[in-house]
Amino acid sequence: MRRILHIDMDAFFAAVEQKRHPELIGKPVVIGGSGDPTERGVVSTASYEARKYGIHSAMPLRTAYKLCPEAVFLPVDYEEYSRVSEKVKNILREFSPIMEDVGIDEAFLDISESAESSEEIAKKIKEKIKKELDLTCSIGISKNKLLAKIASDFKKPDGLTIINERDIERIIWPLPVRKLWGVGPKTEAYLKTIEINTIGELAALPLEKLIEHFGPSYGGYLYEASKGIDESPLVTHWEPKSSSREITFQKDTDNWQTIAKTLAELAKDVADDIKRSGYLCRTVTVKIRFEDFKTYTRAKTMTEFTDSNEVIRKAAFEALGRLELKKRVRLIGVRVGNLKKV
DNA sequence: TCTGGGGTCCTCTTTCTC
C-alpha cells in the first residue's frame, strides 16, 4: 500500500511575517492585497490570533478591518514567501524524491519506499522545519492524496493525523461534503437540495444517481472520493498551460484611456512573463468584469506562436474590441494560452 | 455593499474542415 504525506504550513504568510517581525508574534496579523485595509483586496492569510475575530482567507480586507481594526495589515510579499517555501520543499525532498508541489504552502510526499514508519518521518519533518525555519506545519498521513489532505486539516496548527482504511467510516463519513477536495460552495449547495450533507450520505448514493446529477466525470469522481478511493499519482513535474495577469481597479471606471493603458500594461507583463520562462503562446484571452460583477472573456488564436509584446497587445485589443463596454469596468485581465516551450 | 490574483479542468456551443 502507498504511504502519502500531506504537509500544510500553518498560516504560512502570517507566520513568515511574524518570523521576520518578531514584534508581531501573538498579535492578529492579516496579509492581503496592498496591505491597506481601506482599499480593495481580500485576505490571503490571517494569523491564528486574527482568526479569533472571525477573519479568514478570501474575506474582503475592509470586512476584516471592521472585525478587528487593531489588527496589523500587511501586503503580500510573494518573493519572500517563495524563498521560504523553497527551503521547506528542499527539506521535504530530503525525505523522499517523490514530492508534489501544491502551491506555495502545501506539498504531498510519497514515502512508500522508505524503511521508517510514516509517523517517524512526519515527526522528523516537523522537527526539521521547526529547527531550521522556526515554522510549524500540519501533516496528514494516509494511503492516498485525498485522505492525506483531509487528515492534515484535522488538527491545526502543528498537527499530525493518521487516517487508516478502517477509519474511513468513523472519521471521514461524518464530515460535511465540503471537506472533500473538489466540492466547493456550488456543489455543496446543490447537494443540500437533495438532502446530502455528509460525505457518508454521498457515499451511500449509487454511481448511476451521481452520474445523473453530475455527469460521468465529476459523478464518477464523487463516487470514489466519498469512499476514500484515490489512485492518482503524485505529479512531480508539469508544464504550465497558461499565464495571466489581471487587475481590479480601485474604483470602477468607464475611462477608455485608463482601460486601454491598463490592458497594454497587462499584455506587456504576460509577454515578459512567458519570455522569462521560455515559452511562446498562440492564444490571447481578454477578461472583463463589470461593476455588476458579470464577467466576460474574448479570445484570439493566432496562426503563429509568439512571445512578442506587440503581437500579444494587438491580439488583446482585437479581443477587447469584441466586447461592448456599456458598464463601468471593475477588472481587466490578459491571459495567454496554447503555450509551447521555446 | 461586498466579492484578489494566479492557475487547472470540465462542459457546452460554435466554427472550421473534410
Add this chain to the structure above:
DNA sequence: TCTGGAGAAAGAGGACCC
C-alpha cells in the same frame, strides 16, 4: 453547386483550488 454530417479545434463560461 448545394447540402449534410462527423470530428476536431476554438471559444466561452463556470467551478474549484491555493
